[in-house]
Amino acid sequence: MYSGKLACACALDGRNWMYPVAWAIFDSDSNANWTWFMEELKKAIGHLPGLAISTDEGMGFRDKNLAESYDEWTMNIKDMPLVDIVDRLRQMTLEVWYKRRSHGSKLSGNILPAVIQQLKAEAASLRNIKVCRCGLQTGEVSGNSQDMRPWRHVVDLNEHTCSCGEWQLTWKPCLHALAWITTEADADIESFVHDYYSVERFRAAYSGMVPPMIDKSRWPQVDPGFKLLAPLSKQGAGKRKYTTKANQEPGASEQHQCEQYGEVEHCEKGCTLHCPKKRKRCQAEESWKAEDGASWDGAS
Structure with a gap:
């Protein structure tokens, strides 16, 4: 809803259930953002032998199901504001870990x-x-x-x-x-x-506890040292911009300047003369039609 990106690193536990590891929100899928996310992820989980990371673009069937499970899990919270969506993700993780910790306490034997x-x-x-x-x-x-x-x-x-x-x-x-x-x-x-x-590792995976929190109206007020403004809206790609210049002469048509070509031409409804590319194409079409008509006249 707010044109951001919700990134998440997920794993699978021994029960083949989705295990959320870390998440972040940034403005776009840029190399800089993903580099930052992966660097922070490494700080959180450390160096793990045999670790394999698969993106949602190059995943296999098992990983695809994992990504779909996460999308379904977060489907109803993606329209929330930034602070609310992060807080709800924390609550959802808290609830999942508690249920699975309770499930693990009832298991017996060595292997699940x-x-x-x-x-x-x-x-x-x-x-x-x-x-x-x-x-x-x-x-x-x-x-x-x-x-x-x-x-x-x-x-x-x-x-x-x-x-x-x-x-x-x-x-x-x-x-x-x-x-x-x-x-x-x-x-x-x-x-x-x-x-x-093993049952032991399953219990260890959910042995931690996500700390509970009071509601955001009672959170400490922090001065970041700057004023945070709303993000700038991005204009859709593929659309040319035209600036309108007022003409001083009474009754004159509007003048439009093509930002791509820099030319100023009049622009009536349905007219194609305001852009050099379109003008050249129209002239070529008219020339072709004239030649084609002459050949048909000669044939008749």
Whole structure:
């Protein structure tokens, strides 16, 4: 509503829920603004090994869902004034963290139950998978795709890797690894899932508390040392400006000066002579019509 930009850095928790990390509001999508935002973000989260940042322009399916979730989450507050929208974002984060902190206190076990349920459902859907062991925890897993094309991957249960690459990327056993794990009589899927999906880390993610605040009418008055004025409105691109000059002669038509070309021409309604480009185009069209008419006359 106020022509600003709401930028946000979001992550995913072990439950695959959106986790708001930081947000900011600036006037435009400029390099300077985004550089400032990323510098402040680095100060807030520090240097994290293995950190990957994806923008909403170059995101995958998972990241796209994350951006859509955030847009839906903030849909009803984007028309608020600047101070109110930031305060409401703080309240919304406070509420979300409290609900998930309460949810985490009721969980038991090592790995989040929702993750284990997902992996067991995937394992139950496996059909006609063959495991060929060449070591205690290393071997080949093969099968056929839906269009009956054969496939084969190398799985290492000790290193938690698969040649498909999915296990290394998501830190959860892929279908090929699950095919092997579930063939064991005492299979323990939890032991093959990364701590990222642990109940302990989920609780730690929401262990902090967003401080409550009184309403803005009781906030301390701060003198910034300058007077903050309303932002300048931006004129839409693609429109040429014309300045009008009053003519002293009575009955004379208005004079318009084209800012792009600097010429002053009269401008009646529907007339195209006020801009040199249009005048040249009109003259060319008239010449073409005259030549075309002459050729038709000669043909008749």
